[in-house]
Amino acid sequence: MDKAKTGIWGLDDVLAGGLSKGHIFLLEGAPGTGKTTAALQFLLEGARVGEKGLYITLSESERELRDGAVSHGWTIDGNIEVFELLPPESLLDDDQQQSLLYSSDLELGETTRQIFEVVERYKPARLVLDSLSEIRLLAQSSLRYRRQILAIKHYFARYSATVMMLDDLTAESADRTVHSIAHGVLRLEELAPDYGAERRRMRIIKYRGSKFRGGYHDATITTGGLNVFPRLVASEHRIGQDRITRSTGIAGFDALLGGGIESGSSTLVLGPAGTGKTLVVLINVLAAICRGEKAAIFIFDEELGLLVDRMKMVGIDLHRLSAAGQLVIEQVDAAELSPGEFAHRVRKRVDEQDIKIVVIDSLNGYQAAMPQENSLILHVHELLQYLNRRGAATFVTVAQHGLVGDMKAPVDVTYLADTVILLRYFEAFGAVHRAISVVKKRTGSHENTIREYRIDERGLTIGEPLKSFQGVLRGVPSYAGMMPTMEEHES
Numbered sequence: 001m002d003k004a005k006t007g008i009w010g011l012d013d014v015l016a017g018g019l020s021k022g023h024i025f026l027l028e029g030a031p032g033t034g035k036t037t038a039a040l041q042f043l044l045e046g047a048r049v050g051e052k053g054l055y056i057t058l059s060e061s062e063r064e065l066r067d068g069a070v071s072h073g074w075t076i077d078g079n080i081e082v083f084e085l086l087p088p089e090s091l092l093d094d095d096q097q098q099s100l101l102y103s104s105d106l107e108l109g110e111t112t113r114q115i116f117e118v119v120e121r122y123k124p125a126r127l128v129l130d131s132l133s134e135i136r137l138l139a140q141s142s143l144r145y146r147r148q149i150l151a152i153k154h155y156f157a158r159y160s161a162t163v164m165m166l167d168d169l170t171a172e173s174a175d176r177t178v179h180s181i182a183h184g185v186l187r188l189e190e191l192a193p194d195y196g197a198e199r200r201r202m203r204i205i206k207y208r209g210s211k212f213r214g215g216y217h218d219a220t221i222t223t224g225g226l227n228v229f230p231r232l233v234a235s236e237h238r239i240g241q242d243r244i245t246r247s248t249g250i251a252g253f254d255a256l257l258g259g260g261i262e263s264g265s266s267t268l269v270l271g272p273a274g275t276g277k278t279l280v281v282l283i284n285v286l287a288a289i290c291r292g293e294k295a296a297i298f299i300f301d302e303e304l305g306l307l308v309d310r311m312k313m314v315g316i317d318l319h320r321l322s323a324a325g326q327l328v329i330e331q332v333d334a335a336e337l338s339p340g341e342f343a344h345r346v347r348k349r350v351d352e353q354d355i356k357i358v359v360i361d362s363l364n365g366y367q368a369a370m371p372q373e374n375s376l377i378l379h380v381h382e383l384l385q386y387l388n389r390r391g392a393a394t395f396v397t398v399a400q401h402g403l404v405g406d407m408k409a410p411v412d413v414t415y416l417a418d419t420v421i422l423l424r425y426f427e428a429f430g431a432v433h434r435a436i437s438v439v440k441k442r443t444g445s446h447e448n449t450i451r452e453y454r455i456d457e458r459g460l461t462i463g464e465p466l467k468s469f470q471g472v473l474r475g476v477p478s479y480a481g482m483m484p485t486m487e488e489h490e491s
Helices: 009-014 035-048 062-071 103-122 132-139 142-157 177-181 251-256 277-290 304-312 318-323 339-353 363-368 373-389 486-490
Strands: 024-029 053-057 080-084 126-130 162-167 184-191 199-207 216-222 225-229 266-271 294-299 327-331 355-361 393-399 419-428 431-441 451-456 459-465
Touching: 009 199, 009 216, 009 225, 024 035, 024 177, 035 053, 035 062, 035 080, 035 126, 035 162, 035 225, 053 062, 053 103, 062 080, 080 103, 103 132, 103 142, 132 142, 132 162, 142 177, 216 339, 225 339, 251 431, 251 451, 251 459, 266 277, 266 373, 277 294, 277 304, 277 355, 277 393, 277 419, 277 459, 294 339, 304 318, 318 327, 327 339, 339 355, 339 373, 355 363, 363 373, 363 393, 373 393
Parallel strands: 024 162, 024 184, 053 080, 053 126, 126 162, 266 393, 266 419, 294 327, 294 355, 355 393
Antiparallel strands: 184 199, 199 216, 216 225, 419 431, 431 451, 451 459
16 A cells, blocks of 8 residues: 655554555644644655645634744745635624524535535645534534545545545544544544653544554654654564573672573562662673673663763773763653653664663663553563563662562562663671672572672672571571681681
């Protein structure tokens, strides 16, 4: 099927190529959702490929349309004509009011006649009619409105034009008359969270004779137009990758993991605040860079400058690695970025720059960008599956509530990860220590022991298994071995 691209790359992806040529499509949404912006992009894309476009406006003025285009850096000229359809002056004159006919009857007929005349004059390949709310108000009844839209549809069919009709849903929003007439129905929505910027999303309600990606797709409006971020479906990306075990660069860590971390796998690092979750994953990033691989870190919680300074204290220069092109670091604002846009950013980095290590720090910040916990789990599942199929090793950190004792994560995603690394505080001999263990690993064997680790200016040091303690994971262990002497304790 021959399709007309909309000029919005994400929407074309969702529509499997664009809008079927020669058909009528309905783009509906409340005021401010981006309908006019999308319509202008549709016409500009047509002009780019040499197709004549026509914008018939019943609501906005031509000047408002051109000003809106300029705000995005566009110029409406050449193959695009704007026709501002205004009510006849005679119908606005009190002396010309009819006694037997409602003025709406005259206006509806006159409006339709003018639409037909301008289409006859320009014979466009792409047409935008903005908006149907004006025609619905003039029709006054659902029957007359349906007949009028059918008449317009059959007239447009003569010229094989691809038509985009806009509806702002301000008049009888429950009326779905055009849904059955249009070849396809697209809906734009705007959501207002309790905190942060508004969120936009798009859904394809109907598309006759063509496949499309269903569900909601996040959208944004920036300088340059409407952006649609297709919902990530991991099953569409099946790329064969050999799983190779990669060393962490620390012998004790490798022993704990049964050799290291496999490529094309996901690792979840759990622990309370301050246990070194970020350092644990950065150790793996550093090892990958030493092997000649590229890595990407997406930071939700910590301020980027603070992270760079903190890592310098343990011998890791993130700024130098970033300047050398070996490491990509992005600060993510959960209050401003939608989950769909974030998934797109990750995909783009991995695909375009051949990233082999991806770090999401942390899932707590990712959760703040999600309206519902169930949606978070689905998002994370699709993203991890996609990265696994691209051969990337993914590390996700999760901060648990509390410091010792019975701690819980804000959301349980342990079953999604291939490897789960657990970090803990424990008290022994009047001091606070840290313990690390691997509680799950799908690919290969791993140690069932619990090892103590230290963080100092040398970085991360992992010691021998804690065989003389019981209850380390509870945070208050009991000593089962010989009590050390003062000299042994000090050493």
